[in-house]
Amino acid sequence: MRSARTKALVRHARALDAILSTGNADGQGSPEQMRELRDARSAFEKVRPYSIACQAEVEATTAVLKLQDKLPHIQARSLLGIVAKLEIIAGADRDIDDPTDFPWPHIASILDDLKKIVGSLPRGRPERSVVQADCRQYQAIAANLVGLGKPGRHLHLGFSVHPSRVIQSPNECQVMSTSAHSSDA
Incomplete structure (x- = not known):
């Protein structure tokens, strides 16, 4: 999937560059260039949701790492607080080291x-x-980073993204992330 996404992105970038290099002030290329741009965009749109899911995962992981970075500066006020800090430390490295x-x-x-x-920490789930x-x-952060955050912002180049293309439910996020990882192997 990653290779398909890269190829689609490169094709789209080349088609866009071909139009922009013509120097037309209106951003319009020849009919052939515009057709190639639409085709390239279509191919890219087929693999783009995977990019959003991956980027959302990166953003969530970054948020967790930022919280972990703050942990040494937080003073535990009880033994249960120490248990909580040790749980975070022990849980953070389970996927990395032996x-x-x-x-x-x-x-x-x-x-x-x-x-x-x-005693143990209360086992609550949010x-x-x-x-x-x-x-x-x-x-939303991921959609902004991959260009879906502002619907229609590329309208002058012959394409726009409707807000319905953004993943709306956490189930979609989890399904896409799970299927994306399994197809990358």
């Missing part, structure tokens, strides 16, 4: 000891509306 390498078994052991003394709002926020 959990059997130093210091992860030691941190996990300390975390288990603390949980036996003070409400669905909170998750959906977060997903919409990252989709």
Whole structure:
């Protein structure tokens, strides 16, 4: 999928460059150039939702990393606060390193000891509306970054993006992200 997206983007960029290099003030090229631009845009639009899902995932991960960067500057006010900080640290590196390498078994052991003394963190999940709002926020950021944030802004070049092309539900985000990763393998 990544290769198809790159090829479609390159084709679109070349078609757009061909029109812009003609020097017409109105941004219009020859009929052949405009047809190639429409065809290139159509090919790019078929793979663009994957770009939005990937970018939304990047934005969400960046937000998590920023919170993790602030963690050393936050003072725990209780043993449960220390448990929470250790949970964040231990959970952050599960996907990156081998959990059997130093210091992860030691941190996990300390975390288990603390949980036996003070108890575990309450296992709550955010409400669905909170998750959906977060997903919409990252989709909007991603849509702006890949050019879907302002419908019709490219209208003078013969194409526009309707707001309905932006992913609207978190299920779409998750489905697209899941299917995108499975097709990249």
